[in-house]
Amino acid sequence: MNRKFLYLVLLVLGFVLPYSMFVPWAIEHGLDMRLFVRQLFANRVSAFFGLDVLVSAVALIAFIRNEGRRLKMSWLWLPVASVLLVGVSLGLPLFLYLRERELERRASATF
Secondary structure, three states, X not given: OOHHHHHHHHXXXXXXXXXXXXXXXXXXXXXXXXXXXXXXXXXXXXXXHHHHHHHHHHHHHHHHHHHHXXXXXXXXXXXXXXXXXXXXXXXXXHHHHHHHHHHHHHHHHOO
């Protein structure tokens, strides 16, 4: 399995799995963000995961910006928006897919 295909599989899973939990919750409660945050930090274990993901999201956005600029990639808004709308589970594999595509394009342009 090549890396690009692996990143595509992971980005699909990174969208489907989190939303398979969020959509039923949103149907039941609406977009009650106070309740969402209260439940996210309901105990120390859930707070651990919540804070871990928040720090990871900030680090990933910084990585996307820095690495994307270094490689002069386009479409950098897409993985950033994915991080903000879904999470790291979608944003990271999407960025890695776009990065791999850019690296392949560069390699084929040198021949």
